[in-house]
Amino acid sequence: MTKYDVLVVGGGTSGMMAAISAAEHGAKVAVIEKNTTLGRKLLVTGGGRCNVTNNRDKEEIIAHIPGNGRFLYSAFYQYDNYDIMEFFKSNGVVLKEEDHGRMFPVTDKSRTILEALIGIMDRLEIAIYAEAPVENLLFDEGKATGVQLQDGRSIHASCVIVSTGGRAMPRTGSTGDGYKWAKKAGHTIEPLYPTEAPITSDETFIQDKTLQGLSLRDIALSVLNKKSKKVVTHQMDMIFTHFGISGPAVLRCSMFVHQTMKRDKTEEVVMSLDALPNVSKGELTQQLQQLIKNDGDKSTKNALKGLVPERYLLFALTRSGLDENAPLKQAAPEKVTHLIEFIKDFQFTANGTLPIEKAFVTGGGINTKEVNPKTMESKFTSKLFFTGEILDYNGYTGGYNITGAFITGRIAGMHAAEAALKS
Structure with a gap:
């Protein structure tokens, strides 16, 4: 039986950052992705140039996340947009600033960002299961314990992070799979609607x-x-x-x-x-x-x-x-x-x-009152964490949503690793 400390479901922006964060905090990590490759949506962000974050202060960034941005305050105090810039810089990615504080890789290619993240994951020996759609999350006595794949395999872990995204841009694999699992774990899903559409x-x-x-x-x-x-x-x-x-x-x-x-x-x-x-x-x-x-x-x-x-x-x-x-x-x-x-x-x-399929961002999602803002852990099911667009917060385009994705991923990975290594 394969068992990991932290299992991340969804290899998008927040999922990759969650996996990196958990591994950097000492956990044995695996990422499960239903697409053949990681970061499909990341490649098309910012018109294919990937607007990685925004060079503004916390208050301004949160003001540009008009859908429940306040939920991110606690996370921001642990890891913020300047930390994101430093993270890429220290991993050899040079960024440049454009109008309205938008930060891009100097190459003007999303692939630069994706390759950097995949390179870091390789270095940290994070296991990647591609083309592995998840059927169900596994629970035991109010705890998340792993996932069951559609092909019948089970993968177990001390902590599970759900980073499956929303329902916007389904061609990238964002088809809202995570909502039903969150519901099963007792969460309320706020009605979904298209934003940035x-x-x-x-x-x-x-x-x-x-x-x-x-x-x-x-x-x-x-x-x-x-x-x-x-x-x-x-x-x-x-x-x-x-x-x-x-x-x-x-x-x-x-x-x-x-x-x-x-x-x-x-x-x-x-x-x-x-x-x-x-x-x-x-x-x-x-x-x-x-x-x-x-x-x-x-x-x-x-x-x-x-x-x-x-x-x-x-x-x-x-x-x-x-x-x-x-x-x-x-x-x-x-x-x-x-x-x-x-x-x-x-x-x-x-x-x-x-419609939502034609929007850039999903509004609605898991009610943020049911998630601990300091750790991204579910308040109903222990060892279960959520990141990114599956949560009910949403920002404007201009690097704000991706900032939220990186930050919630970073925080969830860090706290999931701590929880897993304690247990």
Whole structure:
């Protein structure tokens, strides 16, 4: 009978880090992975470049994990994003910083990160069982004792770490297997929903593809609740698509679309788009008055050229009832006011997001109140630990989710090793 100190189920980002951490703390470790290779999802993160973490302080990182980020506080005090950077540096991976604090390997290749992790696992003599789908976790008297594979084999261990990921990006193997095992161990699974996902809308201008393919830079996008109050605003880029909207600002708003629809018990939610967030309504009004005065003889379209991208300008003029070919000075004042309102606050409805399979991140998962935040151990089943996306916390893209994965993996591995070596 094969027995290990620590068994890690799932060889993704948090699973590999959990295995390395447990082995560095003296445990005999094995990783069980249903894919043929480790780190399938890691390879596609950050557009294939792998945004390993973010160079911001704890508070800011946790603020960028809007779904239950506070759960990670205790873990962060034991191992943080600077420790992640040091870990890679000391293992020969040079990182570089890009905009918004995002850290990438200088090679711009996810494979660099994956090869470093696999190299460390080899050095630490961590056993790897690939193409080994797990059927069930094994329990005995309220303790996790190992796993049973689909081929009938059993592998035993003093501690088991479940790092099977969520349900986003199933092509990488994240098919939500771990939720049923967590349930068996007595855990509540908070409803799963897509986050960091493109937003869908059935507004006519979307269906007619009027703006399809149009990118807007540095806009402010907000989700409004039923009282027309802003729930969240993100100032970044976006793009109009054939099904709705996408791009960085949109992905960050997606979680709030689901939460607001759920809270307000509605089928859709209103979004507000400010195309010029760095210009106040008053300043924009003055700008237009100047243009009417100086370029009033030009056609409206030409006089306002460069205010916003041309396709968006023509759309705005149509929406405000202005004739793009008529001289600007002939524009009725109330229509100019409409145009200003439109540029600063174009409201349209969204009815959800693309499904979880098309999202980058899974919202929901194992209720974090049922997991010890200092160790990642289950409060219901001893010697059972959870890491990464299977837990109900989620962050924005930009290195925040992977930071959570590395940190929860590190902590779980360390504490699982301690628990195993004590027993």
